[in-house]
Amino acid sequence: MQFELSKEFVERFQRALDERDHAFILQVLEDVNPADISALLYEFNSEESKYVMDMLSLDIQAEIVRDLDPVTRVNFLKVYEPAQIITMINMLNSDDAADILNELPIKVREEVLHGLDADLRVQVIDLLRYEENVAGGLMAKELIKVRNHWTVVQCIDEIRKQAENVDKFYAVYVVDDQDKLLGRVSLKDLVISDARKIVSEIIEEEEIVSVETYLDDTEVADIMRKYDLESVPVVNVQGQLVGRITIDDVVDVITEQAEEDRQLMSGISEDLEEDDSVWKNTRARLPWLLIGIVGGLLNAKFMGLFKDEIVQIAAIAFFTPLIQATGGNVGIQSSSLIVQSLANPGFVEEGLWQRLTKVFVVALANGLFLSVIVLGANLFLFDHQALSFIVSIALFSVVVFASFIGTVTPLILNRFGFNPALASGPFITTTNDLLGLTIYFLTVHLLL
Amino acid sequence: MQFELSKEFVERFQRALDERDHAFILQVLEDVNPADISALLYEFNSEESKYVMDMLSLDIQAEIVRDLDPVTRVNFLKVYEPAQIITMINMLNSDDAADILNELPIKVREEVLHGLDADLRVQVIDLLRYEENVAGGLMAKELIKVRNHWTVVQCIDEIRKQAENVDKFYAVYVVDDQDKLLGRVSLKDLVISDARKIVSEIIEEEEIVSVETYLDDTEVADIMRKYDLESVPVVNVQGQLVGRITIDDVVDVITEQAEEDRQLMSGISEDLEEDDSVWKNTRARLPWLLIGIVGGLLNAKFMGLFKDEIVQIAAIAFFTPLIQATGGNVGIQSSSLIVQSLANPGFVEEGLWQRLTKVFVVALANGLFLSVIVLGANLFLFDHQALSFIVSIALFSVVVFASFIGTVTPLILNRFGFNPALASGPFITTTNDLLGLTIYFLTVHLLL
Numbered sequence: 001m002q003f004e005l006s007k008e009f010v011e012r013f014q015r016a017l018d019e020r021d022h023a024f025i026l027q028v029l030e031d032v033n034p035a036d037i038s039a040l041l042y043e044f045n046s047e048e049s050k051y052v053m054d055m056l057s058l059d060i061q062a063e064i065v066r067d068l069d070p071v072t073r074v075n076f077l078k079v080y081e082p083a084q085i086i087t088m089i090n091m092l093n094s095d096d097a098a099d100i101l102n103e104l105p106i107k108v109r110e111e112v113l114h115g116l117d118a119d120l121r122v123q124v125i126d127l128l129r130y131e132e133n134v135a136g137g138l139m140a141k142e143l144i145k146v147r148n149h150w151t152v153v154q155c156i157d158e159i160r161k162q163a164e165n166v167d168k169f170y171a172v173y174v175v176d177d178q179d180k181l182l183g184r185v186s187l188k189d190l191v192i193s194d195a196r197k198i199v200s201e202i203i204e205e206e207e208i209v210s211v212e213t214y215l216d217d218t219e220v221a222d223i224m225r226k227y228d229l230e231s232v233p234v235v236n237v238q239g240q241l242v243g244r245i246t247i248d249d250v251v252d253v254i255t256e257q258a259e260e261d262r263q264l265m266s267g268i269s270e271d272l273e274e275d276d277s278v279w280k281n282t283r284a285r286l287p288w289l290l291i292g293i294v295g296g297l298l299n300a301k302f303m304g305l306f307k308d309e310i311v312q313i314a315a316i317a318f319f320t321p322l323i324q325a326t327g328g329n330v331g332i333q334s335s336s337l338i339v340q341s342l343a344n345p346g347f348v349e350e351g352l353w354q355r356l357t358k359v360f361v362v363a364l365a366n367g368l369f370l371s372v373i374v375l376g377a378n379l380f381l382f383d384h385q386a387l388s389f390i391v392s393i394a395l396f397s398v399v400v401f402a403s404f405i406g407t408v409t410p411l412i413l414n415r416f417g418f419n420p421a422l423a424s425g426p427f428i429t430t431t432n433d434l435l436g437l438t439i440y441f442l443t444v445h446l447l448l
Numbered sequence: 449m450q451f452e453l454s455k456e457f458v459e460r461f462q463r464a465l466d467e468r469d470h471a472f473i474l475q476v477l478e479d480v481n482p483a484d485i486s487a488l489l490y491e492f493n494s495e496e497s498k499y500v501m502d503m504l505s506l507d508i509q510a511e512i513v514r515d516l517d518p519v520t521r522v523n524f525l526k527v528y529e530p531a532q533i534i535t536m537i538n539m540l541n542s543d544d545a546a547d548i549l550n551e552l553p554i555k556v557r558e559e560v561l562h563g564l565d566a567d568l569r570v571q572v573i574d575l576l577r578y579e580e581n582v583a584g585g586l587m588a589k590e591l592i593k594v595r596n597h598w599t600v601v602q603c604i605d606e607i608r609k610q611a612e613n614v615d616k617f618y619a620v621y622v623v624d625d626q627d628k629l630l631g632r633v634s635l636k637d638l639v640i641s642d643a644r645k646i647v648s649e650i651i652e653e654e655e656i657v658s659v660e661t662y663l664d665d666t667e668v669a670d671i672m673r674k675y676d677l678e679s680v681p682v683v684n685v686q687g688q689l690v691g692r693i694t695i696d697d698v699v700d701v702i703t704e705q706a707e708e709d710r711q712l713m714s715g716i717s718e719d720l721e722e723d724d725s726v727w728k729n730t731r732a733r734l735p736w737l738l739i740g741i742v743g744g745l746l747n748a749k750f751m752g753l754f755k756d757e758i759v760q761i762a763a764i765a766f767f768t769p770l771i772q773a774t775g776g777n778v779g780i781q782s783s784s785l786i787v788q789s790l791a792n793p794g795f796v797e798e799g800l801w802q803r804l805t806k807v808f809v810v811a812l813a814n815g816l817f818l819s820v821i822v823l824g825a826n827l828f829l830f831d832h833q834a835l836s837f838i839v840s841i842a843l844f845s846v847v848v849f850a851s852f853i854g855t856v857t858p859l860i861l862n863r864f865g866f867n868p869a870l871a872s873g874p875f876i877t878t879t880n881d882l883l884g885l886t887i888y889f890l891t892v893h894l895l896l
Contacts, residue, residue, distance in 0.1 A: 033654065209481065224699075226487075227483050251695070254699065258706035265710070265714070265872075281785075282813045285778075285781050285810070288777065292773045299766070299770060300766035300830070314762075318748035322744025325881055328877075329740045329877075333714050333715055336711065340707060429773070
């Protein structure tokens, strides 16, 4: 029986909150998964949420705080005293603890850090050194490690001790006496092996995949996806084991990456959620809209140069939307395909000329097909024959140019370290609009 | 030391292939991770790849075939005899085996299925009943289960037996004598508990999260993400444990989902990769471009109705790109935000009116700001005062309308079971273009 968040339930819960109906709240939340409780609390304000939280056991409170998104958490923790924050953080893993500490105002952070359990404090201080978006910032310090010269039974004893601080573990890492990572033994092999065997006899044969602390989080995600890993050990430059990253953190990286790409493609800056304030919504959207506006004004100025021609044959103006829309669509298709191949770990940039040639051939095919269709339609729908031919010639050129721009822009952005998804956003669309207009009117000017 | 796929290495390898340099190939591929070998094989054709494969041990061959993407695999397996396919599939887990069987031509499939080991055959036949994109299609049959009345030591014995067929396991599922899923015990608890305890004493307290066989794969992904699960048990309608899904399969679902959204947003049909053939590229792109073309022709026809006005004041035509581009940008921003919130598991549709009100307020703010900017620019840049005011009034209306369309379209698509990301694609952009033009010319017609 899974918990369901219906409108009726939220309303009933609100009533219970208004009436401070302690018994009802306690009863409905019994045995409910903390992730469900935190989804529920999103519907209420900080004071109300705290009232609910105070009824729950400390470990559930800690899990709920861990599951909140950072923005909500920052606001929510304002109603807590540092001492309360300390007791909650003490129940968490080092990576989650470090994330929360990172979000706290500097003064509170120092106070909370000071109050943490000694072990956790040392671990968190180590983690706080790393930036959020590198392997060091993703990793947790809790892991199970054994020395290569131990026996299986020694390992199991040691795991019993170490496991008290680690709530999930998949693999047991093998290190030498200098903590240098040598490989792993699977828990399964430990469970099914003879107790007197030495660890180095049952160590996994395949070379262990590890990542270094400074590796980019998206590269960590690529590696874990490529090798189908549920956890990956993190080593420092000396090759010493310093932490591990689990797949659930990487799922978050992948989801955020996709969301960021989508925001860039649709022209939204900052990390905007639909339920952010009106002001934040406006601020995140305006800059990109202004790019479009500036482009539109340039378009208008440019068309002004051909005023006489338009007055003579008004139909010239009729086809600007067709030309621009097609240029825009072709450009976005092209850049989107390149962005997708760049995201593929196997992408080899060396075949560049071959790629461009194919893009060119596809553009020729699309351009030719569309121009012929439009020519037929125009000859049938409009009565200006010469203009019909000119529109098709311009359309063909625009398709070819827009394919080229759409293809090379993400490659250039990527080469210089920008997110190539930017190329599917408003900046490039605006450039393509202007390009289309220029090609069209120059064609008209030359041929009509 | 990780394996690196450089241009030099690929060339050197190609030379070795041309010269059938068996020794060199064997030497460089020793101890290399199968995932790296399969990335390497993408650079060569099926015959060459098979030549390399034949040198490798059978379990590595099987892993490589498992890691290939479906399209490549279908082509690659054509050079294999059914008997060879059988030996490879026999080394795989049931879920991977079922995926590969699903891709084979029906005749080969029957033959291969017939030749599989009896256990695996039964499992695969069960899995083939499910569609690819539901929990049943994602799950594997290999799992470790114990009965609620067993002791810890009995469990460990049984796990030793069962574990031979399961290469990774995270949790041990507890079932009753009718195979009904009761909960789980963590491997950790089994390892650290007293050997004489009964399973039901160390079963995890929290209610176990499970999914039913017919659940949509994206919902499985949402659930695993929400509860931070590394694996989830699958039950049938009777509540009996029938399989388990691991997080690595769900990572693939999330990645594919993001890719599909991107393709819809950028107007590409089918599952197109940048290195597909020219013909496939053209075919996947043309339908969406044609939508834009039809829209463009309608635009042209519509502007034709206002021919006299344009001949009188050519400047009217100058501002159509500005109006349309802004309408398009606003529409895509709005729909993208809604698509993002729909992807959020906590989305409650009940707050619809509140949402629409906020969208409206944001649109008013953006519209007002942009209109004023454009009015200022126009009064300064162009000499037609009345038209400047009209452009700003039309722009304001277009921003408000496009926000509305961009917001409700994905909601409607979602309600009727379509992917809401469609709303950011060419179909809606084209509609928005026409809408913008209509509003603009009606405003001109009424006010000028």
